[in-house]
Amino acid sequence: MANIAAIVGRPNVGKSTLFNRLTESRKAIVDAESGVTRDRHYGKSEWNGLEFSVIDTGGYVKGSDDVFEGEIRKQVTLAIDEASVILFVLDVAEGITEDDKVVANILRKSKKKVFVVSNKVDNFVRQGMSGEFYALGLGDPYNISAISGSGTGELLDDVVKAMDADIKEEVIDIPKFAIVGRPNVGKSSFINALLGKERNIVTPIAGTTRDSVNTRYTAFGHDFLLIDTAGIRKKSKVEEDLEFYSVMRSIRAIEDCDVVLLLIDAQLGLEAQDINIFHLAESNRKGVVIVVNKWDLIEKNTNSTKEYEEKIREKLAPFRDVPIVFTSTLTKQRVLKAIETAEKVNENRTKVIKTRHLNDVMLPIVENQPPAAIKGKHVKIKFINQLPTHAPTFAFYCNLPQYVTEAYIRFLENRMRAEFDFTGVPIQIFMRKK
Numbered sequence: 124m125a126n127i128a129a130i131v132g133r134p135n136v137g138k139s140t141l142f143n144r145l146t147e148s149r150k151a152i153v154d155a156e157s158g159v160t161r162d163r164h165y166g167k168s169e170w171n172g173l174e175f176s177v178i179d180t181g182g183y184v185k186g187s188d189d190v191f192e193g194e195i196r197k198q199v200t201l202a203i204d205e206a207s208v209i210l211f212v213l214d215v216a217e218g219i220t221e222d223d224k225v226v227a228n229i230l231r232k233s234k235k236k237v238f239v240v241s242n243k244v245d246n247f248v249r250q251g252m253s254g255e256f257y258a259l260g261l262g263d264p265y266n267i268s269a270i271s272g273s274g275t276g277e278l279l280d281d282v283v284k285a286m287d288a289d290i291k292e293e294v295i296d297i298p299k300f301a302i303v304g305r306p307n308v309g310k311s312s313f314i315n316a317l318l319g320k321e322r323n324i325v326t327p328i329a330g331t332t333r334d335s336v337n338t339r340y341t342a343f344g345h346d347f348l349l350i351d352t353a354g355i356r357k358k359s360k361v362e363e364d365l366e367f368y369s370v371m372r373s374i375r376a377i378e379d380c381d382v383v384l385l386l387i388d389a390q391l392g393l394e395a396q397d398i399n400i401f402h403l404a405e406s407n408r409k410g411v412v413i414v415v416n417k418w419d420l421i422e423k424n425t426n427s428t429k430e431y432e433e434k435i436r437e438k439l440a441p442f443r444d445v446p447i448v449f450t451s452t453l454t455k456q457r458v459l460k461a462i463e464t465a466e467k468v469n470e471n472r473t474k475v476i477k478t479r480h481l482n483d484v485m486l487p488i489v490e491n492q493p494p495a496a497i498k499g500k501h502v503k504i505k506f507i508n509q510l511p512t513h514a515p516t517f518a519f520y521c522n523l524p525q526y527v528t529e530a531y532i533r534f535l536e537n538r539m540r541a542e543f544d545f546t547g548v549p550i551q552i553f554m555r556k557k
């Protein structure tokens with residue numbers, strides 16, 4: 124199950140500073156449309172061996188200096204729905220404000236684990252000042268300074284403990300496919316086309332995840348779980364709200380699934396937010412199928428699909444080895460093909476290559492084109508095996524792992540992809556000392 128920590132709180136308390144510290148990414152991405160640089164709002168963190176996602180809900184509030192109460196209310200409510208734990212950030216220098224009370228009131232009613240984070244505790248004097256936050260009725264405050272990082276270790280110790288306790292939810296051992304994509308690409312239509320006339324062969328699974336709608340499909344030799352991020356909360360008026368909701372739902376669904384079916388609108392092509400979701404799937408090492416929907420609306424010539432595929436793959440680089448399926452939910456064209464492709468990707472992702480076969484195939488390739496010598500030193504790769512991880516990972520054992528370049532590792536990955544089918548699956552290659 125997904126482990127997600129959502130950072131909430133009114134503007135200027137230090138949410139994005141804490142986010143950056145937890146995800147250690149001060150990298151900002153440039154918003155292609157407006158040309159403005161904006162911070163990332165979600166990323167991965169790891170503490171005591173547990174990996175989890177962090178979302179800065181404040182990053183989605185526009186004009187964040189004077190946010191309306193209603194706006195904060197919305198962000199917090201959604202965070203409660205989607206996250207496993209909430210980090211409620213406050214500014215110790217300012218104490219409890221009216222906006223803080225609004226947030227606290229909502230959080231008190233939720234059943235989610237809430238951590239009261241007293242931020243900007245930069246010095247000894249301020250430590251005593253956090254006592255005020257007991258009045259919020261949400262438990263002991265954690266004293267931190269997001270800027271220096273002090274106190275974040277104790278906070279994270281307890282955060283991952285809370286997440287660990289949450290993990291023991293039931294897990295069904297069948298492939299899980301997440302249907303994700305921006306609003307209006309056709310997610311609901313896709314699911315209806317798939318399930319529509321065969322409703323009777325579908326069993327809804329209660330309680331597998333709390334919020335996204337999960338449906339088990341068993342018929343005609345198929346057995347999989349669909350994680351649906353469509354529907355629910357389509358009421359939002361504003362474009363940015365929609366983006367916020369779809370990203371929040373996508374993060375959760377991607378973490379819960381084995382293969383992501385990323386739907387895009389054929390008329391719009393692959394856009395910045397689609398690429399964000401793609402990278403999210405990739406960094407979570409999930410399988411991916413790109414589904415170009417509304418294909419019926421495109422005027423075609425004999426090369427249409429080929430050209431379209433090329434354009435998409437260019438934007439996916441370097442992870443281009445991804446299947447692309449062209450669908451129309453209107454005419455039901457290739458909807459089942461998209462699912463069958465996801466099943467194939469799932470096979471690729473769970474594939475185990477016998478050590479002997481792996482070495483028989485890859486060692487001659489390595490011998491033929493060994494890593495370039497650096498400072499007169501030659502790297503000798505002697506042995507390869509697949510590691511027993513949940514997504515394909517390979518260790519290449521050699522004398523001087525530190526001398527192997529990124530470029531060479533990419534060469535190995537390309538050859539592995541050519542020799543064994545890993546289409547739609549991110550693979551990892553490590554160089555290890557023998």
Ligand code: GDP
Nearest residue numbers: 134135136137138139140181243245268269270
């Ligand atoms: P957000 O609006 O809640 O995301 O807040 P930001 O992360 O943008 O921080 C608001 C301001 O508080 C910025 O000027 C930060 O540099 C500052 N700030 C954040 N954390 C700390 C801290 O631990 N100590 C101090 N003194 N300032 C901080």
Ligand code: GDP
Nearest residue numbers: 306307308309310311312353416417451452453
């Ligand atoms: P969602 O927001 O991703 O769940 O998208 P919907 O399934 O609600 O579809 C959004 C709109 O696109 C609706 O008006 C659908 O009828 C339309 N639509 C969905 N799939 C197709 C398709 O394959 N072809 C055409 N022409 N329209 C589609």
